[in-house]
Each structure stands twice: as structure tokens, then as C-alpha cells.
Amino acid sequence: MPLDLAFVRKQFPALADDFVYFDNAGGSAVLKTVAERVYEYLTTTSVQTGASYAHSRRASERLAQARARFALLVGASRAEEIVIGSSTTALCQNLARALRWRLKPGDEIIVTAFDHESNIGPWRGLEALGFVVKVWGLDPQTCEIDLDALDRLMTSRTRLVAVTHASNILGTINPIAEIARRVHAHGAEIVVDAVAYAPHRAIDVIALDVDYYMFSFYKTYGPHLAMMYGQYDKLIELDGLYHYFYGRAMVPQKLEPGNPNYELAWGAAGVVDYLDRLGGGSGDRAAIERAFDDIGAQEAALSERLLSYLRDRNDVRILGRRDSLAASRVPTISFKVEGRDSAEIVRAVDEAGIGMRFGDFHSKRLVEALGEAGSSGVLRVSMVHYNTVEEVDRLIVRLDQIL
Numbered sequence: 001m002p003l004d005l006a007f008v009r010k011q012f013p014a015l016a017d018d019f020v021y022f023d024n025a026g027g028s029a030v031l032k033t034v035a036e037r038v039y040e041y042l043t044t045t046s047v048q049t050g051a052s053y054a055h056s057r058r059a060s061e062r063l064a065q066a067r068a069r070f071a072l073l074v075g076a077s078r079a080e081e082i083v084i085g086s087s088t089t090a091l092c093q094n095l096a097r098a099l100r101w102r103l104k105p106g107d108e109i110i111v112t113a114f115d116h117e118s119n120i121g122p123w124r125g126l127e128a129l130g131f132v133v134k135v136w137g138l139d140p141q142t143c144e145i146d147l148d149a150l151d152r153l154m155t156s157r158t159r160l161v162a163v164t165h166a167s168n169i170l171g172t173i174n175p176i177a178e179i180a181r182r183v184h185a186h187g188a189e190i191v192v193d194a195v196a197y198a199p200h201r202a203i204d205v206i207a208l209d210v211d212y213y214m215f216s217f218y219k220t221y222g223p224h225l226a227m228m229y230g231q232y233d234k235l236i237e238l239d240g241l242y243h244y245f246y247g248r249a250m251v252p253q254k255l256e257p258g259n260p261n262y263e264l265a266w267g268a269a270g271v272v273d274y275l276d277r278l279g280g281g282s283g284d285r286a287a288i289e290r291a292f293d294d295i296g297a298q299e300a301a302l303s304e305r306l307l308s309y310l311r312d313r314n315d316v317r318i319l320g321r322r323d324s325l326a327a328s329r330v331p332t333i334s335f336k337v338e339g340r341d342s343a344e345i346v347r348a349v350d351e352a353g354i355g356m357r358f359g360d361f362h363s364k365r366l367v368e369a370l371g372e373a374g375s376s377g378v379l380r381v382s383m384v385h386y387n388t389v390e391e392v393d394r395l396i397v398r399l400d401q402i403l
Ligand SMILES: Cc1ncc(COP(=O)(O)O)c(C=O)c1O
Pocket: 025, 026, 086, 087, 088, 089, 090, 116, 118, 119, 164, 166, 167, 168, 193, 194, 195, 196, 215, 216, 226, 361, 362
């Protein structure tokens, strides 16, 4: 079904003005219902959880409900598999801390050259403890990854592979289920950064067969909060990060030092309600999958409009896939204009009331590997389902004036 864009846009108060939001991979607009839930929580339930009085019981129930909604969103079979944190960066650093004592010197970790630094730095940091860190690169010309190259990097000492589900620069969707299959065949675990994927496509952690999987709600229509799915048995094995009396089996609490942010967790559950409503309101996974099918179709139309313009220009290098298939890419489109400074172009676009961006977007190693770090980095137009083809046309008109 085509998305009801009038309904969709009405759910996001920030979209009421004429400004064009094309920096969604930096941070999306927030749903009205999310903001209302945060306000309502703070003004009615802002007490510590875990006590016996009524307000505290209600706060505890709300946290449990939010966790269950997050489990539904990613297809986890139990709510205890959801670890809530302040950001994906913090969750990944915490995971590295909780995991490191299970590793032995000489054990190998594979990171990529195409991830955001959040899923590289914490693992590279373990090198100092005697672990071997290897880097899985990509072809700098085609921007494509090579699964056989990953196979060649893995040995019997490989313990972990850290990889992104979608690049926040290239927009390419990586075949995580297939990568997980290969990683598990070597007896290793996989940790996936899904920050650039979660706003765009349905997640099914069971079908993907991932061990750890994380993303941030502030890029998925919610507040500054993040979540990590971890397979229950794997979470039990991790070291705790909280007080010594939080035992091994206290999952996920032992991995949430200082407790999660209750009001934002309650607010973020509004994202799941929104997706449910978009998908027909049946309250189950099917609704979420239907919503993302429609989101994917709208996004493909947006990508095609911009990519067809960029493909026609001889002075533009598109970084990543040139096709707009929903199964192949998300509508995060980066490019470079020959002989032009990216910052100068973005500033001229700013003047037209259109928010796009330039730089390396903390995927510094990728932008360097592509040879595009100079001239203020790359240009990025990052769209989501609430953007319109008319907005893309406004950008194209502006780019035509500038280029
Ligand atoms: C792909 C990707 N991973 C990780 C992050 C970091 O997320 P957070 O800001 O929640 O730490 C970002 C933020 O831009 C990102 O785009």
C-alpha cells in the first residue's frame, strides 16, 4: 500500500514548516506521540522503579512494557534480551568491556573499514590487551564488500566480527544473515551496528541470527536513547557492568549501569506504536513488517529521483550503489562533485531551506579509504519515508543552480 504521506507527516510536528529535512541519518524528526509520552511519564511516573508503592509499581511496569515493545520491534523472543543505553557508542563500549575478559591473548577480532567509528574504536581498543584486530575492507572503486575476503580473514582464533547493517555513508544494506552464517561457521560471534538501517527496514534478529545488534532511537523517530539486542545465553555469559551484587543471571540489568533512562524508554516505545498503526494496527510483527514494506517503497521512489539526477551528471561521483532498490540500499545517498568543495555546496543549499550535510560522519576510515576525505569530505542527502518527491525536486533545482 502506498504510504498515507499526509497522515505520516502530521505525526511529526517538526515537519509542519517548509524546511526540508535531508539530514535524517544525523537525527530524524521525532514523533509527536514520543514527545507526549515523555512529558506524561515525567509528570506522572517519575519515581524510582522497584518499590512496592503504587507509583513505583507503575513505573516498573512501564519500563517492562517498553522493553517488550522493543523486543517486538526487533523480533526478539524475550524482553530480557533488550539492553537499553544512552547511545549506540556507549552500548558498544559497554559490550567491549563486558566481553573482554572472555577473550585470551592472541584471539582475533575483525572490524571493518566501512563502519561508523562507534563499532570500530571499542574493538580496536582491545588491541592493547593483546588481542589481534584485523580489518575487513571494501573495494574503493565500486564501494562493494567481498564476503570471500571476510572468509579469508577468519581463522580458528576469530572470536568476534563487528559489522554494520547499512553504511551511514553508502546506504548499502549488507547481507547480515549470510555474514552471520559465515561468522558462526568459524565459531565466532557477530555484533551489528544497525543505526543506519533501523529507520528504514524491518529487523528480525532471529532470522538474521545475530549475537548482538544495536541502534539508536534518535535516528528512528524517537529520543536520544539506544538499544542492544543480545542473545539471552550470550548476555548471561558477559561480565556485569553494574554493582558486584548484580549477579550473572541479572540480565539485562547487570549491563545497564545506573539504570536506563525511564522516561525516554517509555517515550521510545511510541515509535513501535506508530509503526504498528502504519502497518494496520494488528499489534504484532506482521504490522511492523507491513509498515516497513510501505516505507521501503516510498524510500525507493525518493532514492530513484535523486540518483537518476546524480547519475546523469558527469561531474558527480556517487559513493555506493547507483540503483534505488529497497532491498539493496537505504535512501542515504552520498556523492562528490568534481573540483568542488563539499562545504561550499552545502552552505549554498542551506540558503534554500534544505538541510543536508558534508563531512565524514564519523565514518572517517571509510571516507579516507574511498579517497574522498579532501575538499570537506562527501556530500550526504539522507532521507526517510516522510520525505517527499517534491522535496527531492526542490533540492535538484537548487543543485542545478549551484553546480
Ligand atoms: C552507523 C552509525 N553507527 C553509530 C552511530 C553512533 O550512534 P550514537 O550517536 O547513538 O552513539 C551513528 C551516528 O551517527 C551512526 O550513523
